[in-house]
Amino acid sequence: MARLKKNNKKKIFFLIGLIIVCGFWFGMLFFFERKPVLADTTVNEELAADYENYEKYEKYLKYKKRKDYRDYKVAKEKYAFKNIQEKTYYKSQYDKYRLYKKDPVRYRQYANLWDDYKRYRNYKNKYIPLKKYAKYKKYNKPKYGKSEYKNYGSASYKAGWERYKNIMKNEANLGGSALGPEISVGLVSYDKSYSKSNPFTFSANKNYLVKDKNGVVIREVTAATETKIAYAGNGNLKIFDASGTEVQVVEYVNLEAQDGNSDDMIFKVEPNPQLSFNEYRGKLRVRYVDEKDKIWVINFLPLEHYVWGMGEITGTGDNDYNRVMTTSFRTYGYWKIKFSTKYAVEGFKVDATPGNQLYYGYDWEKTHSTIRDAAIETRGRIAMYGERIAITPYSSWTDGRTRSWEERWGSTNYPWCQSVADPYGKHPTKSTVTLEAEGNHMVGLSAHGALNLADEHNWDWDRIMKYYYTGISLNVVY
Structure with missing residues (x-):
């Protein structure tokens, strides 16, 4: 009996050890799982606001059509003629009285036709202009006559309605060089009170110019030399260097390459709250935003x-996955350049946070060259649906299927975002509620699904794109 207990103890210790070892290796497999580092790109706020205005103005238009039809019905009852003979008779009387009005002496025999003249005039002026509204009969229903709908006819609702209609019909026609159209990215901001004693410091890899808003050069700076810019008060910025020489300007200054070539111009921005990411290609603007x-x-x-410096992924996945993501980044950026007004007051199209797309700039580009390589391989390509730019929402995980735009956000105007089966991007443990709470809207592309399809199923990048975005084409637009 004692020997049996001893053997049982050995078995128990063996099983415990086996569980620990298996648990360790399972944990290591999970830890080293290749998965994208990205934040969800949700439907942008200005589009949602314009869509809301669009829907409300549409209700107003139907309300107005109902009212126009009802006005037409009243006018028809009061002023229309019963038949062509009656209309012909009153038209003749109307014409005779007009002769009398022109020459009362010569046509005095028509002086007593005033009532007939007025009868036809009312027909002409009060019924005929409304006759075109007879086609609105289908709107003569109570559901179109709610009193609150008349409040949706203001200029602001109409402006949102027009912007949204524009979005639905515009082509990708921004043009641009081989590197595409210019995008403006809000990198970092300070409150003006903080900026007074905490200036931004700039340096660059080659000589650069500091210009005021009118393009006047106010400082020529050699490579690696620092320029400091802070808020001076009264809406002005002050520009100074180590020598203490100070110049003040109104509203904003531009920093750009002295030789005119911004493609290899690298600016360093300090201090920058974005950890160690503080180098950026191109041109910079420092702007005071009074509002x-x-x-x-x-x-x-x-x-x-911009796509080269995208911090949404690490670029360590399959190359077809990287092509999928860089094409999605480019499409989103292209759409933003063309339509975004969210940051119009601040003077840029997107910011560098996950609220748009996570942008780390040249630092990220240097250390994640596979992202740049994938972007070069897909250069100029964006997703389109017919002649429309197919804005490309994506999220990290799904619960086994993606959602249509209509299901998630209520609009039928994005037909390329349909629900598709997504066993490839289904999270192994998390529930739908948890995934949604973590920001996974599950509309459009499933990032982990795309990674799995490229890595494990050998799908090409364009096949993956067309699976998650129904009916799109991948067009070269520059």
Whole structure:
């Protein structure tokens, strides 16, 4: 009996050891799983606001059509003629009285036709203009006559309606060089009070110019030499260097390459709250935004260079996956350049945070060259649906299927975002509620699904794109 207990103890210790070892290796497999580092790109706020305005203005238009039809019905009852003979008779009387009005002496025999003249005039002026509304009969229903709908006819609702309609029909026609159209990115901002004693410091890899808003050169700076910019008060910025020489300007200054070539111009921005990411290609603008009481540093660069510095992924996945993601980044950026107004006051199209797309600039590009390589391989290509730019929402995980745009956000105007089966991007443990709470809207591309399809199923990047975005084409637009 004692020997049996001893053997049982050995078995128990063996099983415990086996569980620990298996658990360790399972944990290591999970830890080293190749998965994208990205943040969800949700439907942008200005598009949602414009869509809301669009829907409300559409209700107003139907309300107005109902009212126009009902006005037409009243006018028809009061002023229309019963038949062609009656209309012909009153038209003749109307014409005779008009002769009398022109020459009362010569046509005095028509002086007593005033009532007939007025009868036809009312028909002409009060019924005929409304006759075109007879086609709105289908709107003569109570559901179109809610009193609150008349409040949706203001200029602001109409403006949102027009912007949204524009989005639905515009082509990708921004043009641009081989590196694409220019995008403006809000990098970092300070409150004006903080900026007074904490200036931004700039340096560059080659000589650069500091210009005021009118393009006047106010400072020529050699490579690696620092320029400091801070808020001076009264809406002005002050520009100074180590010598203490100070110049003040209104609203903003631009920093750009002295030789005119911004493609190899690298600026360093300090201090930058974005950890160690503080180098950026292209041109910079330091702008005081009075409406927000902030000083913004804004990066201007070609769209391709923007994609090269995208911090949404590490680039360690399959190359077809990297091509999928860089094409999605480019499409999103292209759409933003063309349509975004969210940051119009600040003076840029996107910021560098996950609220748009995570942008780390030249630092990320240097250390994650596979992202740049994939962007070069897909250069100029964006997703389109017919002639429309197919904005490309994506999220990290799904619960086994993606959601249509209509299911998630209520609009039928994005037909390329349909629900598709996604066993490839299904999270192994998390529930739908947890995934949604973590920001996975599950509309459009599933990033882990795309990674799995490229890595484990050998799908080409364009096949993956067309699986998650129904009916799109991948067009070269520059």
